[in-house]
Every structure is written in structure tokens, then in C-alpha cells.
Amino acid sequence: xxxxxxxxxMGLDNRKLGMWVFLASEFLFFxxxxxxxxxxxxxxxxxxxxEIFDIPFTSVSSFVLLMSSLTMVLAHNSHLRGDMRxxxxxxxxxAGQGMVFLGGQxxxxxxxxxxxxxxxxxxxxxxxxxxAGFHGAHVAIGVLLLLGLYSLxxxxxxxxxxxxxxxxIGLYWHFVxxxxxxxxxxxxxxxxxxV
Amino acid sequence: xxTMTAAETGQSRLRPSKPxxxxxxxxxxxxxxxxxxxxxTVLVFFFIGxxxxxxxxxxxxxxxxxxxxxxxxxxxxxxxxxxxxxxxxMPFAAAFFNYLLPLMIGAxxxxxxxxxxxxxxxxxxxxxxxxxxxxxxGAPNGSWVGYAPLSSDAVSNMAFYAVGLQILGVxxxxxxxxxxxxxxxxxxxxxxxxxxxxxxxMALTTSFLLLFAVPIIAVxxxxxxxxxxxxxxxxxxxxxxxxxxxxxxxxxxGHPEVYIMILPAMGxxxxxxxxxxRKPLFGYAAMAFAGAAxxxxxxxxxxxxxFTSAIGPVPRAAFAVATMFIAVPTGIKIFNxxxxxxxGRIRFTTAMLFSVGFVSMFxxxxxxxxxxxxxxxxxxxxxxxxxxxxFHYVLFGGALFGLISGVYYWYPKVTGRLMSEKLGKxxxxxxxxxxxxxxxxxxxxGLLGQPRRTSVLPGELGTTVETYNLLSSxxxxxxxxxxxxxxxxxxxxxxxxxxxxxxxxDARTIEWMTATPPKVHNFDVIPVITARDEFWHRKYAExxxxxxxxxxxxxxxxxDEHDGDVGHIHMPDPSLWPAIHTLGVMPLGYGLVYAxxxxxxxxxxxxxxxxxxxxxxxxxEGDDDEPALVGAATH
Amino acid sequence: MSxxxxxxxxxxxxxxxxxxxxxxxxxxxxxxxxxxxxxLEVSTYYFDFGRAxxxxxxxxxxxxxxxxxxxxxxxxxxxxxxxxxxxxxxxFAIVLYTATLLIFVVDANQ
Ligand code: HEM
Ligand SMILES: [Cu+2]
Numbered sequence: 001x002x003x004x005x006x007x008x009x010m011g012l013d014n015r016k017l018g019m020w021v022f023l024a025s026e027f028l029f030f031x032x033x034x035x036x037x038x039x040x041x042x043x044x045x046x047x048x049x050x051e052i053f054d055i056p057f058t059s060v061s062s063f064v065l066l067m068s069s070l071t072m073v074l075a076h077n078s079h080l081r082g083d084m085r086x087x088x089x090x091x092x093x094x095a096g097q098g099m100v101f102l103g104g105q106x107x108x109x110x111x112x113x114x115x116x117x118x119x120x121x122x123x124x125x126x127x128x129x130x131x132a133g134f135h136g137a138h139v140a141i142g143v144l145l146l147l148g149l150y151s152l153x154x155x156x157x158x159x160x161x162x163x164x165x166x167x168x169i170g171l172y173w174h175f176v177x178x179x180x181x182x183x184x185x186x187x188x189x190x191x192x193x194x195v
Numbered sequence: 196x197x198t199m200t201a202a203e204t205g206q207s208r209l210r211p212s213k214p215x216x217x218x219x220x221x222x223x224x225x226x227x228x229x230x231x232x233x234x235x236t237v238l239v240f241f242f243i244g245x246x247x248x249x250x251x252x253x254x255x256x257x258x259x260x261x262x263x264x265x266x267x268x269x270x271x272x273x274x275x276x277x278x279x280x281x282x283x284x285m286p287f288a289a290a291f292f293n294y295l296l297p298l299m300i301g302a303x304x305x306x307x308x309x310x311x312x313x314x315x316x317x318x319x320x321x322x323x324x325x326x327x328x329x330x331x332x333g334a335p336n337g338s339w340v341g342y343a344p345l346s347s348d349a350v351s352n353m354a355f356y357a358v359g360l361q362i363l364g365v366x367x368x369x370x371x372x373x374x375x376x377x378x379x380x381x382x383x384x385x386x387x388x389x390x391x392x393x394x395x396x397m398a399l400t401t402s403f404l405l406l407f408a409v410p411i412i413a414v415x416x417x418x419x420x421x422x423x424x425x426x427x428x429x430x431x432x433x434x435x436x437x438x439x440x441x442x443x444x445x446x447x448x449g450h451p452e453v454y455i456m457i458l459p460a461m462g463x464x465x466x467x468x469x470x471x472x473r474k475p476l477f478g479y480a481a482m483a484f485a486g487a488a489x490x491x492x493x494x495x496x497x498x499x500x501x502f503t504s505a506i507g508p509v510p511r512a513a514f515a516v517a518t519m520f521i522a523v524p525t526g527i528k529i530f531n532x533x534x535x536x537x538x539g540r541i542r543f544t545t546a547m548l549f550s551v552g553f554v555s556m557f558x559x560x561x562x563x564x565x566x567x568x569x570x571x572x573x574x575x576x577x578x579x580x581x582x583x584x585x586f587h588y589v590l591f592g593g594a595l596f597g598l599i600s601g602v603y604y605w606y607p608k609v610t611g612r613l614m615s616e617k618l619g620k621x622x623x624x625x626x627x628x629x630x631x632x633x634x635x636x637x638x639x640x641g642l643l644g645q646p647r648r649t650s651v652l653p654g655e656l657g658t659t660v661e662t663y664n665l666l667s668s669x670x671x672x673x674x675x676x677x678x679x680x681x682x683x684x685x686x687x688x689x690x691x692x693x694x695x696x697x698x699x700x701d702a703r704t705i706e707w708m709t710a711t712p713p714k715v716h717n718f719d720v721i722p723v724i725t726a727r728d729e730f731w732h733r734k735y736a737e738x739x740x741x742x743x744x745x746x747x748x749x750x751x752x753x754x755d756e757h758d759g760d761v762g763h764i765h766m767p768d769p770s771l772w773p774a775i776h777t778l779g780v781m782p783l784g785y786g787l788v789y790a791x792x793x794x795x796x797x798x799x800x801x802x803x804x805x806x807x808x809x810x811x812x813x814x815x816e817g818d819d820d821e822p823a824l825v826g827a828a829t830h
Numbered sequence: 831m832s833x834x835x836x837x838x839x840x841x842x843x844x845x846x847x848x849x850x851x852x853x854x855x856x857x858x859x860x861x862x863x864x865x866x867x868x869x870l871e872v873s874t875y876y877f878d879f880g881r882a883x884x885x886x887x888x889x890x891x892x893x894x895x896x897x898x899x900x901x902x903x904x905x906x907x908x909x910x911x912x913x914x915x916x917x918x919x920x921x922f923a924i925v926l927y928t929a930t931l932l933i934f935v936v937d938a939n940q
Contacts, residue, residue, distance in 0.1 A: 008380040012909060014306040018376045020912045021406065024919030025368065029410035031923030032444055035931055036418070036429065043435040045428070059872040066868060066894075070861035073902045077854055119427055123436040126427040130417070144803065148810065157811060167904075174903045178895055185871065185891040192875060193883045407922050443930045494926065498933065510933045 045122030061104030230294030276339030288459030301383025397462030460597025472539025545619030549600030556592025581641025612692030633670030776805025
């Protein structure tokens with residue numbers, strides 16, 4: 001049974017511990033995609049390469065994602081204080097920013113696709129779409145979780161005392177943000193300098 | 196049990212429902228029942244995998260036979276390999292971990308019971324999904340390693356492999372998280388790390404290996420699958436892709452995977468040997484850390500599978516040395532088992548025989564492994580039957596012997612009855628004979644040049660090689676007889692076996708301290724642990740000559756007083772949602788294989804809806820962090 | 831039901847959480863710093879930092895990473911165990927994949 005944190009061996013909440021354990025493994029997941037990307041960064045098969053990136057545009061969406069971490073943590077903070085109304089507000093704000101980021105990614109992919117960067121074009125194209133796309137999938141799952149959190153707290157299913165739920169969803173969300181901190185630098189900015 | 200009597204008070208407040216019947220199994224969240232589900236599913240897949248290997252051995256019994264076509268042969272060795280690795284050995288270990296971990300650490304269940312059910316259903320559906328390929332245009336035939344770019348070509352049918360293993364990977368990852376949290380956070384009071392049974396240590400190490408290895412192959416499989424189905428270009432040399440990347444990713448996972456398969460068996464043997472030697476495990480700390488070291492170093496040797504592939508001399512040298520280094524902690528373990536037996540009063544029960552068999556056969560396999568790590572040798576042996584001999588000595592002679600030892604050892608714990616020792620010993624000796632007859636000669640035929648994964652035994656290899664192959668194939672008949680005896684024994688003993696009592700082996704660890712078979716809630720009173728081999732210390736004191744002296748029943752009251760936590764026992768509710776949710780992986784999987792967006796959509800929506808149902812399902816006894824008392828104040 | 835504290839070895843972490851979460855103002859301050867750092871990152875695209883560019887980007891990335899993990903994910907206030915998990919995963923990933931890429935490079939240079 002999932003016990004209350006204070007009756008566990010280490011005095012930790014099982015679900016929180018589980019989330020951290022899971023997140024540890026995610027580094028290996030994104031790392032593998034990143035290796036492929038770095039390996040193939042110049043393997044463009046005469047198609048578009050990194051010059052296709054629109055740094056100003058991506059900077060804005062990266063910024064939005066980064067700031068969504070702030071609203072996430074504020075949501076958790078409100079939940080801690082039992083202020084469910086604020087908590088819901090911040091959760092919605094976070095989900096909204098996540099959706100802005102996703103919208104940005106959809107737009108970005110569409111533009112790239114029009115410019116000839118097709119998944120089947122080159123190893124570079126495949127590895128770029130996979131790396132960014134799987135990150136996007138993580139964001140999408142996060143948005144679903146947040147919307148779930150929102151609606152369950154509306155119906156009273158998630159109660160003021162259950163801030164651990166907001167906290168673990170937050171952990172996931174911040175993690176996805178952290179991965180983007182890395183990706184933004186490694187995928188977009190550093191290659192851009194190299195040229 | 197003397198230690199139990201005080202505790203029946205908790206009964207009245209137990210969850211009333213203890214349903215039986217089909218649905219109760221589908222909805223179960225009881226770790227013991229899930230363990231049992233794993234076990235029977237494993238047996239079915241083991242049978243299928245065995246049939247596949249028998250077909251191969253029949254085909255290779257003589258040179259130039261044509262019993263089965265090369266197409267079928269390729270499907271057979273691929274499905275045999277996948278089955279034995281992912282559908283037999285790994286879930287076999289999961290069966291033991293599920294059943295035993297909570298009992299061994301003094302918990303009432305795992306940390307996430309419904310997630311545990313989820314793992315099982317993902318495993319089952321993954322297996323069914325893989326096998327459905329036989330009816331859908333042929334099974335995968337690109338070997339269990341699935342090297343690109345062959346595997347991304349439609350002829351190899353490997354889309355099923357990529358998606359199927361992905362499903363199984365999710366199952367493994369979920370149980371890894373579950374077991375890690377359980378072991379770290381749900382131990383009985385006093386059960387410090389250095390007091391945990393060795394099996395628990397090995398489970399912890401294995402879970403960490405899974406945790407870090409599974410995501411790597413997940414990526415490799417995603418790439419492979421998109422290359423195969425959606426024309427991505429990860430491993431396609433025509434557009435500049437590098438198939439070597441696949442090999443790296445596969446083996447970054449693949450080598451830890453071999454330790455994922457062997458460590459659980461090592462854990463089992465480390466429980467069986469002390470019990471039947473009537474001595475504590477020799478070098479407990481060394482055993483625990485050797486296991487962890489094996490796991491850790493195991494991540495740094497992957498490229499030894501690629502010596503004949505595209506890696507340069509410097510990496511070759513580095514990986515050769517690293518590989519040989521793993522022999523050190525492995526050797527520590529082997530010596531410690533030997534010293535555990537040394538000077539002990541050994542009882543050669545069937546379980547013990549299989550454990551001894553494990554140590555000896557695994558040592559042979561380990562030695563031929565060291566031989567592989569010598570780079571020039573490797574060039575000679577690569578893709579010959581010598582390799583097939585090697586990995587069967589570690590996987591069959593190792594992992595499987597250990598796991599079977601565990602079956603004989605814990606069978607009474609699960610059923611309350613002993614398996615027949617007579618049939619058991621017959622099983623052991625024929626198993627040992629059949630195994631060596633099948634795989635021993637492969638060392639020779641391999642060194643004489645017989646290639647692996649080849650559907651016809653080439654006549655030009657000569658009569659010596661032919662004789663070896665005939666012996667191998669005859670060995671399979673012995674194994675088949677032996678396995679039938681095992682199955683008979685297993686089924687018969689459930690009804691007709693001798694009643695075992697609570698502690699048939701005079702065991703050392705606390706899973707034997709509770710009722711046999713255990714009650715739903717495992718322990719009436721969670722025991723307070725004061726020593727390694729707690730149960731043994733409750734039963735025996737030591738005389739001046741270090742000879743154990745039995746403590747009279749009821750005399751160990753000092754323990755009973757301290758055993759805590761009676762009151763309210765909160766057991767996980769049964770739930771259908773894990774099964775419902777995971778079933779959605781079937782449409783999703785087929786959608787991915789056939790690039791059918793409708794099916795993908797159905798699968799995704801199904802699974803999301805399943806998660807939702809899972810989350811909002813009311814829990815009979817209130818929510819985890821709101822049973823009654825705990826409110827906002829806790830934080 | 832205070833059986834949890836009995837394990838001296840594990841109890842170190844006990845009670846480490848729950849304590850002092852930062853206030854919303856502190857969170858906002860951290861977010862502002864993050865915003866400035868991001869602006870600095872993006873500026874490498876517009877201005878030429880010469881050879882310093884790439885090291886600068888990497889340093890900024892690491893700082894941002896640590897700030898988000900430390901404050902927003904509460905690593906600084908929670909039990910050390912969580913951080914150990916995270917940095918183990920991260921460390922494994924860095925070492926393994928760097929080695930893999932190195933093998934490709936070493937091979938290419940022959
Ligand atoms: C039941 C007795 C078994 C027999 C008779 C048997 C026989 C064989 C044969 C003939 C091959 C094909 C070799 C080739 O053509 O290259 C093979 C491959 C293999 N076996 Fe077994 N095996 C048995 C049990 C096991 C077990 C218990 C495992 C444990 C994990 C296992 C794992 C494998 C693997 C991984 C392969 C490689 C498949 C591939 O090349 O892709 N086998 N086995
Ligand atoms: Cu290996």
C-alpha cells in the first residue's frame with residue numbers, strides 16, 4: 001500500500017521518490033537522441049541543415065517554457081498553503097504556456113517541412129525531429145497531467161491536503177523544462193555559433 | 196507461529212473482500228498473485244521458446260537437412276532468442292521479485308500495487324503482440340539483436356520486434372521504479388541495508404540496471420521502427436546514416452541486460468545456499484558490493500560485442516580490459532558461494548542441487564566469456580557456435596538453473612506443499628545431463644568453424660562437426676523429458692505434495708516467519724528486525740562453540756514485544772483499470788507497425804482514458820494521503 | 831506509529847523535507863535571473879563573442895539547470911537522495927554517450 005510519507009523507511013513519500021527514480025532514467029532517454037543528433041548534425045544529405053533554425057522564434061518559445069516553471073512552482077506553493085483557487089489559476093497558466101510552446105513547435109516543424117526538411121530527408125532531419133519531437137511529446141503529456149490536475153481539483157477530488165500530487169506533476173514539468181534548457185543550447189545555439 | 200499469536204486483533208478491520216475467480220485475477224493488485232501470474236505466463240512462453248529451439252535442433256541434427264525452410268529457421272532463432280530473454284528469464288525474475296520482495300523486507304505490498312499490475316499486463320500483451328506476428332505475415336527474422344539496416348528492411352519483419360520490445364520495456368521500467376521505491380522505502384523497522392537478504396540486494400541492483408538500460412534501447416527501437424515503417428534515415432547508409440549507431444545503442448542496453456538476467460539468479464542462489472549449508476552467507480558485504488560493482492562496470496563494456504565491427508584499436512583495447520575486469524567481482528561471488536558451503540552441514544535437496552549446478556555451469560560460461568574478451572580470439576569466435584555455447588552456459592546453465600532452484604525452494608511458500616524430491620532429483624540430473632549434452636559440443640563445433648544463425652549445417656565442415664551437432668540435438672530430447680517431469684511435479688504437488696508446514700527448510704529469512712501460504716496482508720504484525728538472517732536468530736542462539744542451539748518456542752518474547760504496527764491494515768484495492776488501460780497498447784502497437792493512424796489514435800485515446808479512469812477510481816479506504824487523519828498539517 | 835525513525839543509517843534524510851520552501855517572491859526573483867541568463871544566451875546569436883561563445887553558452891546552461899533543479903524542483907531543500915538520483919542519471923548519460931561519440935571520432939581518425 002502506498003503509505004503516508006512518515007511511516008515509510010526513509011520518511012519520504014513513495015510517489016515522490018518514484019517520480020525522482022523515473023526522472024533519473026529519462027536522462028538516458030534524451031541523451032541517446034541527443035547523441036544521434038550530434039553525430040548527424042552535418043549529415044544533411046544535401047538537404048537543409050542547421051541554418052534552417054529560426055533562433056529568435058525558438059528563443060521566444062524557450063522563454064515561455066522556462067517561465068512556465070515559475071507558474072508551476074507558484075501553483076505548488078498555493079496548494080501548500082491550501083489556496084486551491086490560486087493553485088488552479090497557476091496550473092492553468094502553466095498548461096497554457098505549455099500549449100504555447102507546443103504550438104510554437106508545431107509551427108516550427110511546419111515551416112521546416114515546407115522548406116524541405118522532411119523526416120525522410122536525411123539522418124540530420126530524422127534525428128532533429130525525433131529529439132525535439134520527443135521533448136514535445138513530454139510537454140504534451142505534461143499538459144494533459146496539468147489539465148487533469150485542474151479538473152480533478154475543480155471537482156474536489158484533489159484536496160488541499162494533497163499537495164504531493166501537484167508537487168510530483170511539478171517535478172515532471174520542471175524536468176521537461178530542464179531538458180529544454182539543455183536542448184536549446186545544444187541543438188540550437190551552439191551549432192549556430194560553430195558555423 | 197509463536198511470533199504471530201498476539202496479533203490476530205488486526206483481523207476485524209481487514210478489507211472484507213477476498214474474491215476468487217477469473218475477474219479477481221484480472222483485477223488483482225496483490226503482489227503475490229501478480230507474481231503467480233508472471234510465473235505461469237513464463238512457463239507458457241518457455242514452452243513455446245523450447246519448441247522453437249527444438250525445431251532448430253532438429254534441422255541441424257544432420258548436415259544439409261531441409262526439415263524447415265531458411266525463412267522459418269530465421270524466424271525460429273529470432274523468436275526463440277526474444278522469447279527466452281524478454282518473455283522468460285526477465286519476467287521469471289519479476290515473478291520472484293513480486294512474490295518475495297515485500298515478504299523479505301517485511302512489507303504488506305509493493306509501493307505501487309496498481310502499477311505492479313500494469314507491469315504484468317504490459318508484459319502479457321507485449322508477448323501476445325509479438326506472437327501475433329506469426330499470423331500476420333510472419334514473425335520477425337532479424338535476430339534478437341536486430342541489427343540495422345537489415346532490420347529496417349521490410350523482409351525482416353522487424354517492425355513487430357521494435358514495437359513488441361518497446362512494450363516489454365515499458366513493463367520492465369515500471370517494475371524497476373516500483374521495486375526500487377519498495378526496497379528503499381518500505382522496509383520493516385530495523386531492516387537496514389546491511390540486514391537485507393541478498394536476494395533483495397540483487398533485486399535492487401537489477402532494478403537500477405533496468406532503470407538506466409531500458410531507456411537506451413527504447414531510443415534504439417524507436418529509431419529502428421521509424422526507419423522501418425516511416426522511412427526515417429537513422430541507420431540508412433544511402434543518406435549518410437550509420438548502422439554502427441544502432442549497434443552502440445543496442446549494446447549499451449544489451450550488456451547491462453545480461454546482468455539483468457543473471458543477478459536475480461545470483462540472488463536466489465545466495466538464499467538457497469546458506470539455508471541448506473546451515474551457515475550464514477559467506478562474505479555478505481562483499482557479495483552485496485560485488486553485485487553492485489558488476490552492475491556498475493556492466494555499463495562500461497558494451498563495445499566488446501563490437502570487436503569485429505567498426506571500432507578502432509584504442510577502444511578495442513580499453514573494452515577488452517574493462518571486460519576482463521568484470522571477472523573480478525564475479526569471481527568474488529563464486530568464491531563466496533563455495534565458502535558458504537565450505538564446512539557447512541549441507542543438505543542436497545533439489546533446490547540446493549540446482550544452486551550448485553548454477554555455480555558450476557555459470558563458471559564454465561563465465562570462463563568462455565573471458566575468452567571472448569581477448570580481441571584476437573574474439574575475431575575467431577564471433578558468430579560461431581562457440582558464442583552460442585557461451586551464452587547458453589550463462590543463461591541456461593546460469594540464470595535458468597538459479598531460477599529453477601528458486602522454484603523448488605519457494606514452492607512450499609506459495610502452495611503450502613513440497614514438490615516431490617524424488618522427481619526433483621530426477622529432473623535435476625537429467626536437466627544437467629541434457630544441458631551439457633546440448634551445449635557442451637557447441638564449444639567444439641564452434642571452434643571448428645560452424646557459423647551461428649545459419650539454417651543449414653554445411654556438409655563441408657566434416658563428420659566431426661556433424662557428430663557434435665547430432666549430440667546437441669539428442670540433448671534436446673533429454674531436456675524435453677526432463678522438463679516434462681518438472682511440469683508434472685509442479686502440477687501434481689499442488690494437490691498431492693507433502694504438506695510443508697510454515698518452515699520446511701529451517702530457513703533464515705523472514706518470509707518464512709509468516710503463514711504459509713502467506714495471508715493477503717503478509718504479516719499480522721510487521722516484525723522488528725534486529726539482525727541479518729532475522730528468522731534464524733529468532734530460532735537459534737549460539738553456544739560457546741558457535742553451534743546453533745534452538746530457542747524453545749515462545750522464548751523469544753523479547754522480539755514479540757517490539758514488533759510494532761498492528762492496528763489498521765490498509766491493503767490495496769483490486770482494480771480493473773491497469774488491465775483496461777494496458778489493453779490499449781494493442782491497437783497502438785498495430786497502428787505503429789502498419790502506419791495506421793486510425794489505430795494509433797484509438798490506442799492513444801484508449802490509454803489516456805484508461806489512465807483517467809485509473810486516477811479517478813474511488814479507493815475504498817480513502818486516498819493515499821487522506822485516509823482520515825492526515826490533513827494539510829503534515830506538510 | 832513512529833516506527834520509521836528506527837534506522838539510524840537511513841534516518842539522516844528524515845524530516846529533511848517539508849521545511850523551508852522559498853516564498854513566491856523568491857521564486858519570482860529566481861525566474862527573473864533565469865530570464866536574464868536566457869537573454870544573455872540568445873545574445874550570442876546577435877553579437878560575436880569569438881572563442882568565448884561556446885564555453886559561455888555551456889556555463890549559462892549549467893547555471894540555469896542548477897537553478898531550476900535546485901529551487902523549482904526543491905533539490906536544495908529536499909533530501910539529498912533525490913539529487914543523487916538525478917545526478918547519477920545525468921552522469922551516466924554524459925559518460926556513456928560521450929564515450930560512444932568518442933568511439934566514432936577515434937574511428938574516423940584512422
Ligand atoms: C531449451 C533449451 C534451449 C535450446 C535447445 C536452445 C537452442 C538454441 C539454438 C539452436 C539457437 C540458435 C543458434 C543459431 O542458429 O545461431 C539458440 C539461440 C539463442 N538462444 Fe537458445 N536454446 C535453449 C534455451 C535458451 C535459454 C534458456 C536462453 C536464455 C535466455 C536462450 C537464449 C538464446 C539466445 C539469446 C539466442 C540467440 C538468438 C539469436 O541469434 O538472435 N536459449 N538457442
Ligand atoms: Cu556483453
